[in-house]
Amino acid sequence: MADFNSIPIQGWEFIEHDDGVPFRARGLYTHSTWARTFSSVPELFIQPESQEEIEKAVNLARKLRRRITTVGCGHSPSDMTCTSSWLLNLDNFNKVLSIDKETGLCVLQAGIRLYDLSAALDRAGLAMPSLGSINEQSIAGAISTGTHGSSLRHGLVSESITALKITLADGKTRSCSPTENPELFRAALLSLGALGIITEVTFRAVPVFSLAWEQSIDADSRIFKLWDDTLWTQSDFVRVWWFPYMCRAVVWKADVVNPEDLKSGAVSHREPPVSYYDNWLGYVVYHNLLALARWVPRITPWIEWFVFGMQYGFGNGEKTRTGAVQPSQKAFLMNCLYSQSVNEWAIPLRKGPEALQRLGAWLHNLKPGDPGFVEHGIPYSAEGLWVHSPVEVRASDSTVKTSAERGNRPFLDPTRSDEPTLYLNAIMYRAYHLEPRNRATERYYEGFEWLMRDLGGKPHWAKSFTVSQEEFAAWYGKDFAEWKRIRDSSDPEGMFVGPWHRRYLLGAGEALPLEEKEIGRELASNGGVRVVGKQAAEIF
Numbered sequence: 001m002a003d004f005n006s007i008p009i010q011g012w013e014f015i016e017h018d019d020g021v022p023f024r025a026r027g028l029y030t031h032s033t034w035a036r037t038f039s040s041v042p043e044l045f046i047q048p049e050s051q052e053e054i055e056k057a058v059n060l061a062r063k064l065r066r067r068i069t070t071v072g073c074g075h076s077p078s079d080m081t082c083t084s085s086w087l088l089n090l091d092n093f094n095k096v097l098s099i100d101k102e103t104g105l106c107v108l109q110a111g112i113r114l115y116d117l118s119a120a121l122d123r124a125g126l127a128m129p130s131l132g133s134i135n136e137q138s139i140a141g142a143i144s145t146g147t148h149g150s151s152l153r154h155g156l157v158s159e160s161i162t163a164l165k166i167t168l169a170d171g172k173t174r175s176c177s178p179t180e181n182p183e184l185f186r187a188a189l190l191s192l193g194a195l196g197i198i199t200e201v202t203f204r205a206v207p208v209f210s211l212a213w214e215q216s217i218d219a220d221s222r223i224f225k226l227w228d229d230t231l232w233t234q235s236d237f238v239r240v241w242w243f244p245y246m247c248r249a250v251v252w253k254a255d256v257v258n259p260e261d262l263k264s265g266a267v268s269h270r271e272p273p274v275s276y277y278d279n280w281l282g283y284v285v286y287h288n289l290l291a292l293a294r295w296v297p298r299i300t301p302w303i304e305w306f307v308f309g310m311q312y313g314f315g316n317g318e319k320t321r322t323g324a325v326q327p328s329q330k331a332f333l334m335n336c337l338y339s340q341s342v343n344e345w346a347i348p349l350r351k352g353p354e355a356l357q358r359l360g361a362w363l364h365n366l367k368p369g370d371p372g373f374v375e376h377g378i379p380y381s382a383e384g385l386w387v388h389s390p391v392e393v394r395a396s397d398s399t400v401k402t403s404a405e406r407g408n409r410p411f412l413d414p415t416r417s418d419e420p421t422l423y424l425n426a427i428m429y430r431a432y433h434l435e436p437r438n439r440a441t442e443r444y445y446e447g448f449e450w451l452m453r454d455l456g457g458k459p460h461w462a463k464s465f466t467v468s469q470e471e472f473a474a475w476y477g478k479d480f481a482e483w484k485r486i487r488d489s490s491d492p493e494g495m496f497v498g499p500w501h502r503r504y505l506l507g508a509g510e511a512l513p514l515e516e517k518e519i520g521r522e523l524a525s526n527g528g529v530r531v532v533g534k535q536a537a538e539i540f
Contacts, residue, residue, distance in 0.1 A: 021056045024048060024092075031071065031087055034136075035339040036433045036528045037464075038079040042069070042087035049092045051173065054199055059171040061086055061495060065537060067516040068495055070193050072141030073113070075134065076462040077342050080193065080500045082531040085516050088197065090138060096120045097200070104205040105162065110140035110198045117203075118329035126205035130154040130237075131332040133392075140198040144191045145462035146414060148396045148423065149332065150239040152232055155398030155415050158189045161408060165200035166191075169491040169514075173199060178408050187486040190410035192461060194501045195490045210262060210269065211237065211331040213254035214323035217312040220360075223249045224353040232349065232395050232420070237332075241390035243308055244360045245301040247372070250312060250390070254331060272324035275311055278335070282310075287338055290431035293386070297440065300386035308389065339430040339527075343445045344460035345452035349395055349420035355455055356391070356424075362447055363387060377454065378447045387444045392425035411483040412476060414458040423460065424452070433527030469507035499533060511536035 029045035032038070043066070048054045061068050067085040074081055081087075090111025097107040101124055108117065114128070114135040121127050130149035137147065143158040163177035166188050176185035188195055220242060223231060232238050235253035242249045261267040275282070289303045305314075324331070347355060358376040360366075365382055366373040397420040398409060415421040426448050428441040435441060449466060452459075458475050459465035473480050484505065491497065494512025502515065511517060515536040524530040 019056070021052045022049070023056055023060065024053065025057075025086075029087070031074070031081065031083075032524075032526065032528065033074045033077055033079075033081070035077045035341070035430065036524075036526045037077045037339070037341060037430070038082050038529050038531055039524045039526065040079075040082035040084060040087075040531045040533070042083050042085060044086045046086060046088045047092050048088070048090070051167075051199055054088075054090075054093070054167050054197055055171045055173060057086070057088060058167055058169065058197065058495070062169060062171065062493070062514075065514060065535065066495075067498060067514055067535065068197070069498060070140075070197050070496075072111070072138035073136040075136055075141075076145060077340065077464050078462070078500065079529075079531050080462075080498075082500075082533070083498060083516060084531075084533040085535065090140065090197075090199075093199070094138075099124045099126065099205075101125060104207075106203045106205055108139055108201045108203060110201050111138050113138055114142060115329075121205050122208055122327065122329065125208050127208045127328050128157075128203075129160055129206045130157065131329065132157070133332070133334045134336060135329065135333060139201050139203065143189055143201070144193060144198065146190050146410070146412070146460060147462070148394070148415070149237070150394035150396070150423075151237045152395055152397045152420055153236065153400060155396055155400070156190075156410070156413060158410060159398070159408060160204045161189060161201060162204055163202035164188050164198055166196045166198050168196040169493060169495040177202075183482070183486055184490065186409065186411050187483050187490075189408060190412040190461065192412070192501065192505070194487050194496050194505065196496060207259075209259070209328050210257040210325060211254040211328050212257050212267065212323070212325045213237075213252060213331055214321055215250055215252040216321045217248055217250045220247050220249045220356065223251065224357070227353050228350070238395065240393040242356055242393055243304060243389045244356075244363050244387070244391065245304050245389065246308070247360070248312075249393075256328075257325060267325060269325050269327070271326070272322050282307075283337070287431060290338070290388070290429050291434075294431060294434060294437050297384075297386040297436070297438065300388070304389045337429070339433045341428045341430065341435075341441050341445075342425060342463045343427075343448060343465060344392075344423055344425040344463045345449070345457040345465075346396075346414040346416070346421045346423050346460065347452060347455045347457040348416060349397075349422040351455045352393065352422045352424075355422075355451065356393075358451055359391070359448065362451075376451070378450050380443065380447045380450065382443075382447060384438070385440060385443050387440065388427055388429050390427075392423075392427070394423045394425070396421045396423060411479040411486075412461065414460060424457075425460075425463075430527065435527075467504060469504055472504060473507075494536070499531070511539075513537055 025044040025046045069083040071081040094112040167173045237254040362376040398415040494515035497515040499518035516533045520532040
């Protein structure tokens with residue numbers, strides 16, 4: 001058996017001669033999140049191209065006492081995927097293995113990106129039932145972090161998964177589904193990379209469909225009045241962008257187009273009009289205004305008024321409508337623009353107006369007697385705090401599934417099990433990869449998280465948050481304990497455990513033999529934070 005010194009970490013390929021299976025790895029690689037919020041320098045960057053190569057990487061890691069972290073597009077702004085040990089990426093393990101056009105069942109290698117999956121499904125006359133706002137993630141990454149769309153007809157993207165294969169720390173690959181290893185299945189559906197490496201996914205697609213969508217803007221007070229009766233049920237898919245400084249909201253609604261209308265020509269595909277916001281000029285202007293606001297934060301409300309007024313109209317309460325008819329995989333997407341910190345929580349849908357009104361009152365520093373005043377209760381000052389827009393508002397509902405379908409509800413699913421869920425997504429842009437000054441992001445999220453907790457919320461696993469392991473244990477109860485039990489039995493030595501998992505999931509306790517511990521952080525040249533780790537066994 002080769003030892004670690006025989007692996008040329010500056011080369012791309014090492015083949016162990018006793019089995020002929022390639023070990024495609026290299027060193028001198030820097031991993032960074034999409035937003036460049038965090039980075040790390042792994043000892044090895046591994047890109048396997050077969051199931052045998054994945055199992056070999058796990059077996060080598062176990063024998064050479066290394067941790068493995070799996071990463072896709074790195075869209076999460078957190079340090080979840082940072083490691084100084086081995087980083088494994090499945091971009092070259094991304095084939096569609098089979099598609100059954102009759103049942104919609106598709107078998108996929110887990111590294112396939114959602115844009116490639118959507119294209120393959122479209123060629124077969126199929127589509128994903130729902131998508132989030134981007135399609136850069138791998139299918140494994142999307143389900144492992146709890147990705148969701150915006151519809152009361154759907155919960156998490158993982159509700160369409162009918163079976164998985166996952167390679168565990170012993171180097172063996174298990175199959176799981178609601179009927180085969182069901183507990184492992186429910187844990188792996190939202191695994192956070194801590195159980196093993198998901199290698200194969202069986203996904204149930206739906207017949208291809210197009211969406212006719214329209215968006216309008218109005219005063220947020222009107223949106224609040226429509227909340228319970230109309231807003232979320234008026235169309236198949238609905239999402240809202242709320243602008244606190246303007247007290248306005250953009251409502252995007254989309255309905256599935258009758259395929260016969262497309263065939264007959266009664267309805268035809270058409271693209272939305274392109275505004276300045278969507279071209280290079282708008283991109284550059286807004287980016288530089290955000291950069292200016294780092295030094296003069298007080299102009300932030302004016303910037304938001306100008307930029308989004310140019311996009312949607314300036315008059316308060318004025319309706320500006322745009323729309324299009326597009327294939328679903330295109331209609332769902334939006335431009336994320338620039339590097340950003342993102343803090344997203346799930347609360348009961350019915351508490352949405354209260355949440356936004358309280359957040360708005362806090363951000364505006366409203367006092368009793370001021371128009372729009374409500375008692376926000378947030379015990380932190382927003383004096384001198386200027387935040388970015390919009391707050392993205394989306395709905396999801398896991399309760400629409402039948403009792404049989406609930407066998408694939410992840411243990412760590414943040415959506416409500418008893419009522420519809422609202423996701424509130426607060427962003428802070430990092431113009432040219434630089435954080436806003438004067439602790440603006442920290443102060444915003446401190447107040448935002450306090451409010452979300454007060455409303456019974458739970459954070460989106462892939463976003464930024466400050467939550468203790470004890471809080472998660474209390475919120476998820478028996479499901480959290482069960483997830484931890486399965487994780488510990490699947491990976492008893494902690495091959496897939498890092499500082500992020502210890503901080504939020506495992507809590508205080510003795511380090512596992514292969515667990516990686518964080519030993520330091522430093523400012524990176526790209527404006528983010530470089531995380532440095534070390535195997536626990538090498539520290540203690």
